[in-house]
Amino acid sequence: MSLPDLAVVSPAELVEPLRAVVVWLLRVTTVPVLAYFVLINTSYLVLIGLGALDFRTHLRARRTEVATLGGELTPGVSLIVPAHNEEAGIVTSVTALLSLRYPGHEVVVVDDGSTDATFERLRQAFDLVEIPREVPQDIPVRARILGLFVPRDGHTRLVVVRKENSGRSEASNTGVNAATEPLVAMIDADSILDPDALLRVAKPFADDPTRVVATGGTVRPVNGCRVIAGRVVGVDMPRRWLPRIQVVEYLRAFLVGRSGWSRFRGLILISGAFGLYRRDTFVEAGGLDPDSIGEDFELVLRMHKMLREAGVDYRVEFVPEPVSWTEVPSTLRVLRSQRRRWHRGLWETLWTYRGMVLRPRYGRVGMVALPYYWLFELAAPLLELYGILTLPVALLLGVVNVPFAVLFLALAYGYAILVTLAAMAMEEWAFHRHERWRDLGTTLLSSVLENIGYRQLTVWWRLEGWWASLRGRKQVWGVMTRTGFNEEAS
Amino acid sequence: MAVSMQEGIRVLVADDDPDIRELVEFKLAQAGYAVTAVPDGAAAWAAFESDPPALAVLDVMMPGLSGFDVLRKIRESDSPRVPVLMLSAKSRDSDVDTGFAIGAADYVIKPFSPRELLHRVNTMLARTR
Amino acid sequence: MIAGSLLLAATDGVGLGCGALAALACLTRVGRRRRLTRRRRLLAPHRADLIAVSAGEDSEGASLRALATAPRRAQAALAENVTGMLGKVRGLPAEQLVDLLREHDALDRARADLGHRSRVRRARATQLLGLSRDSSAVEALLPALDDRSPEVRASAAYALGLIGDPRAAGPLLRATGSPGGGLPAGLAAEALLGMGVGISDALGQGLRDPDPRARTVAAHLCGAGSFTRPRPILRELLAGDPDLTVRETCAVALGRIGRTEDAEALARHTEAEHPLPLRRVCAAALGELADPTAAPTLAALLHDPDPRLAELAAAALVRFGPAGRHALDAADHRGPVRSALTLARLQGALP
Helix, strand or coil, X not given: CCHHHHHCCCHHHHHHHHHHHHHHHHHHHHHHHHHHHHHHHHHHHHHHHHHHHHHHHHHHHHHCCCCCCCCCCCCCEEEEEEECCCCCCHHHHHHHHHCCCCCCEEEEEEEECCCCCHHHHHHHHHCEXXXXXXXXXXXXXXXXXXXEEEEXXXXXXXXXXXXXXXXXXXXXXXXXXXXXXXXXXXXXXXXXXXXXXXXXXXXXXXXXXXCEEEEEEEEEXXXXXXEECCEEEECCCCCCHHHHHHHHHHHHHHHHHHHHHHXXXXXXXXXXXXXXXXXXXXXXXXCCCCCCCCHHHHHHHHXXXXXXXXXXXXXXXXXXXXXXXXXXCCCHHHHHHHHHHHHHHHHHHHHHCHHHCCCHHHHHHHHXXXXXXXXXXXXXXXXXXXHHHHHHHHHHCCCCCHHHHHHHHHHHHHHHHHHHHHHHHXXXXXXXXXXXXXXXXXXXXHHHHHHHHHHHXXXXXXXXXXXHHHCCCCCCCCCCCCCCCCCCCC | CCCCCCCCCEEEEECCCHHHHHHHHHHHHHCCCEEEEECCHHHHHHHHHHCCCXXXXXXXXXXXXXXXXXXXXXXXXXXXXXXXXXXXXXXXHHHHHHHHHHCCCEEEXXXXXXXXXXXXXXXXXXXXX | CHHHHHHHHHHHHHHHHHHHHHHHHHHHHHHHHHHHHHHHHHHHHHHHHHHHHHCCCCCCCHHHHHHHCCCHHHHHHHHHHHXXXXXXXXXXXXXXXXXXXXXXCHHXXXXXXXXXXXXXXXXXXXXXXXXXXXXXXXXXXXXXXXXXXXXXXXXXXXXXXHHCCHHXXXXXXXXXXXXXXXXXXXXXXXXXXXXXXXXXXXXXXXXXXXXXXXXXXXXXXXXXXXCCCCHHHHHHHHHHCCCHHHXXXXXXXXXXXXXXXXXXXXXXXXXXXXXXXXXXXXXXXHXXXXXXXXXXXXXXXXXXXXXXXXXXXXXXHHCCCHHHHHHHHHCCCCHHHHHHHHHHHHHCCCC
């Protein structure tokens, strides 16, 4: 067309070919997208089913349980606490950890080059003195160790290692190097453990000392709970809606996700806030990778790879009781940074271990769990974004009618609510830690609200994280201001 | 057969297991003690704070604040010398060590003899006189 | 159109599912509270008597008689409550409670329940027989070690441990490593500890079991229960067992009960050709054993490149008394030696 001809083309004439293109696009993609939603939700239902079966077994075991927590063959545990500028709550936290019920545990705090009074507070509270102990380099650590301290009384089982700042992973590795017990757990300085948490999460090791290499415990948000002396004494829902929705998220992720996968023997994700490992396996796998954002996820995959390649018979178990409580972001800014980081870590780790996907040698992890994570965890926000964008466009262009669109939305989000409700039903059935009817109602409402705005935000943030990784931008760790735990509710 | 040194001495009993709680409460009450029985650590601490007893019987394994947590708080309180008897489910050396390290006066292991428990309570109270 | 009606149907399904689950969550809470209240109401008239008997305050037997004549309706719930009590009290009250169960035919019913369809019933029956400390029940309980349900197997192990008859040791160890599922190792170990000194032969056989779990339990028991006869087998497993956990457990056991020849075996396994975790465990075990013939090996380890191993050797030598102190003074005071000495001083083991 010549230039003068272009000038006389009307807007209506432009819209028509555009409309045709969009209609064609929608017609071509509708079926695959619909199929994707059906698949992902069916998978959720399958996981619910497996989780429910696992639950049934677990509950039956509890009804006929014989008291064996902390009995013979319970291995000792070293609790590794990487800490950077945690002066507000470090002493309360360490005191609470030292007083956990366990036959033989120690606490190893790694002061990762804190610039505040973290070490000074510890020194005063526990009367620390330096000892000339050399920390072995079972896992090679780049940063220099500045000193190792123990309480002067000589029998409080606390070790504080000071090192140059080099990040949480290296701090954890240093802690494992300094650890003396056969099991190691990494604990955030602001996480709270139930007094019997260690006993529960170590039980699988006592039951099967030759095969179990790692166990994961359930993590719950502590926001809104009553905390006294570093212990959760009352479980209440948080007062603000953002943490409330996260309570629902955690519930769903742990009860449905972990339970289901554990039963299926494909458990690959152990939460960053609580995982217990055999020290020798941890070391043999090489410890946490300081350059990876995937942290524990990456390590567990590495362990799976190593053990399967060696042909070893091993187990990774999941403990469904709530054992650890952690503060979740209560502002959008911090939440956003967290979700970007998580999805970025997911992407980078999955990409690193892409060689395991669909290889029979890696068993259920390679054949089922990893492909699942690729399709339904990694790609999910992409597909959801597509759905969010195209549905209004399709409506506008008259490709779909309003009832269809409404139904589609109801189905897509209704399934999400279904999964959440299943998790809530299981929680009520098994743990009933929420005391009040009002909390049940709040949780229900939160699970609905989650789909109106919150979910869409996380879709965007996850994609942001993914994009940042693809563009090679350096990861910056967000800082969460700690208020510390004391006698008041947090 | 049940003997108490003096009527109305206040004893605090904390155990989340109602069987043990009611049993110990009954046994000590029959012996003449004024017993306050609570089902968890937080309640135990609240009861102790508001009205310190002459002796406390604490179960080690309780949800929320454990027996050790309450014991520690007692030792750091204004009435730190109140004798504390710990009830534990196992003869775990570590439990016993921990308990004595924090300052428990004595230990009773489950399954326990109620008669022996009473005897120990009497002895502990006689010692503090 | 078909897609539309499918969509509608699916959405309805999801909606119904949501409603059902929400109702389930609520109903579960209501149901649980109702169940608890109902049980409490059923047991309420007998609670005071039960407490009186359990506390040993029933000197005239009035409460026991009242419980014996409890209506049949309450007996099942009462039996459960009594079983719970038996795990918590001992002495005369426990004996009286067992008599009560016998009065109610609860023990006979438990024996019959051993073959029940429901695994919960089987497991509870097993536990009850164990708590009643009835040694005539051992024969009936042994097959339960191979039950298809893990809860029943665990309950059987627990019960046999309570009864404490050493005849059960062999079957227990075999069941621990059974390919059909096995037993929780810690539970098996606890049960074996309750069986006294007659299990030495069973432990020797357990050490030869094809499953590493059973071997671990047997090795652990040798140390925990001071069984010295199987020491040659422990040495053998330390040297050549394919499973590292078994080897480490043997080392720990030898550290507790070993003599000079065992100290030699442990010393051999601190050498560089062995895996580092095993070397460290052996060094610590030598400290536990405190046999003076190991002093030269430990002294040599003081210069090992692995600081943890060196410090363990130093800490072991501290426990050797004057001979060990001498060896420590002779070594040059690098980090590990100084560290062990400092720690020993803090702990009061040294002046």
